[in-house]
Structure formats: C-alpha cells, structure tokens
Amino acid sequence: MAEREERGRESLRERLRAFLDPKGDERVLDAGTGTGALAFALSPLVREVVAVDVVPELLEEGRRRAADFPNVRFVEGDVAHLDLDSGSFDVAATLRTLHHVSRPERAVAELARVTRLGGFVLIVDQIAPADPLAAVELDRFERARDPSHTRALPDVDIRSLLDANGLVLRESRFDREPRELEAYLDRAGCEGEAREQARALAPPGYEATVGWYLAVKPAPRA
Numbered sequence: 001m002a003e004r005e006e007r008g009r010e011s012l013r014e015r016l017r018a019f020l021d022p023k024g025d026e027r028v029l030d031a032g033t034g035t036g037a038l039a040f041a042l043s044p045l046v047r048e049v050v051a052v053d054v055v056p057e058l059l060e061e062g063r064r065r066a067a068d069f070p071n072v073r074f075v076e077g078d079v080a081h082l083d084l085d086s087g088s089f090d091v092a093a094t095l096r097t098l099h100h101v102s103r104p105e106r107a108v109a110e111l112a113r114v115t116r117l118g119g120f121v122l123i124v125d126q127i128a129p130a131d132p133l134a135a136v137e138l139d140r141f142e143r144a145r146d147p148s149h150t151r152a153l154p155d156v157d158i159r160s161l162l163d164a165n166g167l168v169l170r171e172s173r174f175d176r177e178p179r180e181l182e183a184y185l186d187r188a189g190c191e192g193e194a195r196e197q198a199r200a201l202a203p204p205g206y207e208a209t210v211g212w213y214l215a216v217k218p219a220p221r222a
C-alpha cells in the first residue's frame, strides 16, 4: 500500500515538474488537499505548500503522513471562501477537487484572487463529456459511486471560468484514464445497493478524461 502510494506520488511529481516547471522558490496553495496527495508531490519542488481542506479528519491524516514534508502546512478552510490574503501565492493549485465542490465558480475565483500577479493557477480535474446528456449520465454514475461527487465540468466551462477571472490559459492537456470498474468502486468504498446502482449506471468501457490547465494571472499593462 505504502509502496503504491509512493509510486503514485513520484509519478505525479514528475508530471508536475514537466507541466508546471517550478523553480523551487514558490509558495503554493493546494486547495481541496484531502490527505495531501498534491501537496506531498509538490513539496520537494517548491518552497512551501499550504494545504487546505474542509474535512478536519482528512487534514489530521495528512498531518500524520507529513513527517517527510516539513514545508507542507495543513489548514482547515473552504475553497469557496479562503481565509488567505489576496496575491499571497505564486501558484494556486487544485487536484481532483472541482468536481466535489458545490460552487466551482467560487473556487476558481478564489484561486485567482490568492494568486499574485504573474503567478499561476493549476487545475487538474476530471472533465465531463461535451455532450450535455452524456455529462449528466456520467455525473449520475459518479454520484452513485461516491455521493460527494457534485458535477464534472466540461472543458469549455473550465476555460470560461479561467477567462471570467482574468486568467490566461498557458497550457492544457488531456489524459485518458481507463478505469477498471470493480477496482474503481472499491476505491470509493462503494458497497451493497449503491454498488449495484453504480454498476448499472457505469458507462461501458469506462474511461475518464482528466484535464490539466495551467493559467497565468497577468500583470496589468503599464
């Protein structure tokens, strides 16, 4: 288990190194950190990570795992109303969280607000299909699997949210992730009737699309 977690962290770290290209002196926000997956992957690449989540038990677990990552600080907070100063981060990032928040538009606005001019917003999240009916079906399945799923956003909505907050997209990429159904249901602890329902709603040959977005908060022109 620990070995799998370590491999996952290393692989995420390498992808972050390539996509974000951190210089090593950044102050980074991990919004919706859970138990710190993104914070721990980033930790050796940057100066400091502030890892925020609304669930105190997850933060406690994160703190227990943080011995090797002294530059990560776990803080309780709501990504839609961050108690953090404007412009106080070089990078504001979020991993696998936007589709769990009830107000993703507030979350992106807050990421933009706490980022300094010239800094970056990084969003990594599951992307909904462009077809609205297929998107509704995907959400139905995902909610049956995990009731904390709210709504996966399509690519166009993420781009609009970046744009609406004055962020300029630098780079995006999309990964197709095949998901073996039973293992995927196990991961969410989906059992009993809920599991039956999720199985019935599962798209055939389920493959998730994960979008990576790196946007800059431009300094105003002189």
Ligand SMILES: C[S@@+](CC[C@H](N)C(=O)[O-])C[C@H]1O[C@@H](n2cnc3c(N)ncnc32)[C@H](O)[C@@H]1O
Residues within 6 Å of the ligand: 031, 032, 033, 034, 035, 036, 037, 038, 052, 053, 054, 055, 058, 077, 078, 079, 080, 094, 095, 096, 097, 100, 101, 102
């Ligand atoms: C699927 S988990 C992802 C956790 C972590 N980023 C990861 O990739 O392992 C989604 C996380 O979003 C958090 N979350 C949901 N709504 C939130 C909010 N309004 N503010 C902060 N965190 C929130 C949940 O508590 C949960 O830890």
